[in-house]
Amino acid sequence: MVQAKVDLRAVLRDGTVRGHAGPFPPDAETALRATAQYYGQVGFDEPWISYLALSRGAPVGICSFKPPKDGSVEIAYYTFAEHEGRGIATAMAARLVAMARERDGALAVTARTLPGRNASHRVLEKLGFDPLGTVEHPEDGTVVEWRLRRERATGMDERDTRRMFDDRAEVYAASRPRYPPELYAWIAGNCALRRRVWDVACGNGQASIDLAGHFVHVDATDVSAAQIAHAAPHPRVRYAVQPAEASGFPDACFDAVTVAQALHWLDLDRFWREVARVLRPGGLFAAWGYAWPRLDPSLDEILRVTLLAPIESYWSPRNRLMWNGYRDVGMPWKPLPVPVFHMTPEWDLDEFYAYAYSWSATQRCIDERGEGFLHDSRDRMRGAWGTARRRVPMSFHLIAATANEATPRDVTAADPREPTT
Numbered sequence: 144m145v146q147a148k149v150d151l152r153a154v155l156r157d158g159t160v161r162g163h164a165g166p167f168p169p170d171a172e173t174a175l176r177a178t179a180q181y182y183g184q185v186g187f188d189e190p191w192i193s194y195l196a197l198s199r200g201a202p203v204g205i206c207s208f209k210p211p212k213d214g215s216v217e218i219a220y221y222t223f224a225e226h227e228g229r230g231i232a233t234a235m236a237a238r239l240v241a242m243a244r245e246r247d248g249a250l251a252v253t254a255r256t257l258p259g260r261n262a263s264h265r266v267l268e269k270l271g272f273d274p275l276g277t278v279e280h281p282e283d284g285t286v287v288e289w290r291l292r293r294e295r296a297t298g299m300d301e302r303d304t305r306r307m308f309d310d311r312a313e314v315y316a317a318s319r320p321r322y323p324p325e326l327y328a329w330i331a332g333n334c335a336l337r338r339r340v341w342d343v344a345c346g347n348g349q350a351s352i353d354l355a356g357h358f359v360h361v362d363a364t365d366v367s368a369a370q371i372a373h374a375a376p377h378p379r380v381r382y383a384v385q386p387a388e389a390s391g392f393p394d395a396c397f398d399a400v401t402v403a404q405a406l407h408w409l410d411l412d413r414f415w416r417e418v419a420r421v422l423r424p425g426g427l428f429a430a431w432g433y434a435w436p437r438l439d440p441s442l443d444e445i446l447r448v449t450l451l452a453p454i455e456s457y458w459s460p461r462n463r464l465m466w467n468g469y470r471d472v473g474m475p476w477k478p479l480p481v482p483v484f485h486m487t488p489e490w491d492l493d494e495f496y497a498y499a500y501s502w503s504a505t506q507r508c509i510d511e512r513g514e515g516f517l518h519d520s521r522d523r524m525r526g527a528w529g530t531a532r533r534r535v536p537m538s539f540h541l542i543a544a545t546a547n548e549a550t551p552r553d554v555t556a557a558d559p560r561e562p563t564t
Contacts (some may be wrong), residue, residue: 149234159336171202179257206235215251252291331357339496344405348374355379388413402430407464429543432465436535449520451488457504468540476544486537490530
């Protein structure tokens with residue numbers, strides 16, 4: 144999805160704009176006056192307010208929330224006439240969706256448009272909204288109501304995930320650290336058989352290659368063709384572009400299913416059913432990931448101020464599942480006790496920033512703001528880091544279960560090969 148780059152500035156109670164004193168074109172002046180009047184009717188409660196959209200410092204549109212009600216929040220957006228056709232509306236709507244998800248992931252996100260095929264319909268379809276039907280609104284007349292699809296509740300759908308990892312496949316392959324070798328030995332040691340393992344969302348095959356040292360055959364799949372194209376070949380690894388939630392593999396064909404650094408990107412309800420279908424009775428499920436690097440207090444503070452703070456709002460809510468140690472993913476089997484593994488890559492400063500460059504939040508921030516913030520952070524860090532290579536401890540999380548020994552929670556209630564609605 145190609146979107147314009149916009150900066151949203153809060154429209155305050157009196158119609159002024161936070162951090163932007165003008166001048167404003169006539170369209171913007173009219174919109175700001177109307178917004179101040181609207182606040183007089185519904186109140187002012189950040190973040191559920193209106194925002195002026197800027198592109199290269201110039202006002203290009205305005206977008207708004209209606210205050211949340213009955214578990215949902217409505218978005219609206221308007222592009223100023225001279226800026227139509229540039230993707231401004233899509234960019235504004237996408238930012239509103241991200242803000243709503245960040246503030247309260249349980250809220251349903253809705254919108255209303257005029258009936259008949261129009262540009263606003265295309266915007267909402269791109270962002271994953273579905274039309275619910277035509278209704279008569281007391282103020283707006285006949286309108287089409289839209290609701291963000293359920294798989295968008297965490298901010299991205301499969302197409303977005305694929306696109307994000309396609310766009311940075313080469314960076315990801317070159318910069319991501321390797322997992323501890325002891326992890327694979329533990330996985331193999333907890334499998335009754337080691338004939339066949341499925342490495343889900345394998346990316347560039349980093350875990351797939353290491354799993355091949357313990358299993359006869361590794362099926363490694365990813366939705367990103369670009370990631371698969373950068374995967375390292377191995378005689379016991381078969382790579383394929385396939386979704387995790389509908390793999391097409393036969394029933395009960397795997398001794399183990401693993402997910403490295405990717406469980407939080409999956410449609411979990413559908414994925415659990417797929418795991419239950421393809422694992423043999425007593426097969427092992429294991430998923431792991433790593434999060435924040437820990438340097439020393441002075442370096443950590445520089446990193447926080449110069450890099451972590453600028454990208455904070457660009458993280459997907461899905462990342463929080465991993466930061467919380469995958470405790471909230473709803474794994475439908477009883478967790479196994481797992482050992483503590485340590486992940487401590489050794490990097491010089493440029494290698495560390497190559498890793499930081501690969502973060503999804505860094506990439507989104509770069510898309511909107513350019514790379515200047517990242518270069519400034521590295522320059523600030525250079526004096527404190529020096530020229531030495533440093534060991535960088537990473538927080539590491541592992542969950543595992545012996546699956547299919549008993550019927551897991553609701554996981555076989557529907558045909559596992561059919562997606563639910």
